[in-house]
Amino acid sequence: MDTPTSSTWEEGSQSDFDDDDMPQRGSVLRALNLRRDDDVDDGAASDVSSECSGEPGSPYGSPYPRWPVCKLAARMPPPAPLLQRLGTEPRRGGAHDRKAGCTELQLMKERFSKLLLGEDMSGGGKGVSTAAAISNAITNLYATVFGSCHRLEPLPVEKKSMWRREMDCLLSVCDYIVEFFPSKDILPDGTTREVMATRPRSDIYVNLPALEKLDDMLLEILDGFQKTEFWYLNDKAHKDSCDDSAPCRPASHRGEERWWLPVPCVTKSGLTESARRDLRQKHDCASQIHKAAMAINNGILAEIKIPESYTQTLPKCGRASVGDAIYRGMSFPGKFSPEYLLDCLEISSEHEALEAADRVEAAMHVWRRKAGHGHARSPWGAVKDLMESDKNVMLASRAEDALLCLKHRFPGLSQTTLDASKIQHNKDVGQAVLESYSRVLESLAYTIVTCIDDVLFADESARKI
DSSP states (O other): OOOHHHHHHHHHHHHOOGGGGGGHHHHHHHHHHHHHHHHSHHHHHHHHHHHHSSTTTTTTTTOOOOOOOHHHHOOOOOOOOOHHHHTTHHHHHHHHOSOOOOOHHHHHHHHHHHHHTTOOTSSSSSOOOOOHHHHHHHHHHHHHHTTTOOOOOOHHHHHHHHHHHHHHHHHHHGGGGGGEEEEEETTSSEEEEEEEEEEEEEEHHHHHHHHHHHHHHHHHHHTTTOOOOOOTTHHHHHHHOOOOSSOOOOOSTTTTTTTTSSSEEEETTOOOOHHHHHHHHHHHHOOOOHHHHHHHHHHHHHHHOOOOOHTTTTTHHHHHHHOHHHHHSSSSSOOOHHHHHHHHTTTOOOHHHHHHHHHHHHHHHHHHHHHHHHEEEEEEEEHHHHHOHHHHHHHHHHHHHHHHHHHHSSSTOOOHHHHHHHHOOOOHHHHHHHHHHHHHHHHHHHOOOOOOOOHHHHHHHHHHH
């Protein structure tokens, strides 16, 4: 088959245009050429005219002017103001040929990419929920910033900046968790109309500012340890300054339980009275912060729904869960004392305390479930009278008191099985943010309290010698 030549194509193209349309077509093309010349500089225009014109050697081979298609790709719109401020360029055709932004922007992109992917880097949609992803992100950020915080010293500037910046990004999601409420809007003519306005959700409105205040107070406590009268055993700067006239007195009440932690040291005469008083004030402040954070965390965890996977593993009998010794103490008809019950159990380690907490918490929910099902068909008046004297309700209440006392006696206790299950299966993003934020602040406050206890113990040991 014969292929059409350029002359044949040109003749056909000429015949397609009517002679009457030529002046109008020429004016349109001239206008397009003028607009093209105004938008592009002279260098770009000369390049485009050589490529898109009908001159010999042109790939188009047509004597008629054509629309400069190649110039459209060259005339990209300027970057958006936000991208200009961040120092990056927009994507072009999906290619990753843009310049790399600053380190903070790249970290932010990585953080939010993990949140959107649900920590599933394959992109297959098999990741965790958004609530669990944000909870894990806050926990991992705390481990990165405060994981090596085992001394009473100010937080490094770069780590403090990282904590402030990334926590601000993670907490920004709470600004968009709102609830609707009826309100009135006043129009310019003075009339009013009823509208639905938005406000922060009640739990976020109450707890988030309190947690941010506790966060600032904890960092302020750490900043107060710039010039101290104590040092640590592996601190070479202070260790070299110790001579025979002022020997180091390392001491710790931890024993061999946590041997990897640095041991505080004081001089032979111990701390001065002002330094000792300042430490005790900071100890009391950190203890109050710890109690406040723990109260917020317990309140949030109590609001999270118990997952079905946990209720299916509960035993049928609460007595079998707690054991005969704890059950006899809880079922005693007289006055119940959770402190006396824990003293009788002689719990000595956090591992034993966590095991006892799991058993007591499981029995508590078994008794609550039995109390609810036992009077489901009774009239409300009878239910109210029976619940006050019901044995299951009494046992559940005493188990709750024992569990709370156990957590106060062991403030560094890990998460119970129920708490971990709630955090894992929770779908509420607001609750996930509040729970994880309060949990990491509780851990930081407890770390500061234990470090101050170590220094005070070292001071007391040095003054006794």
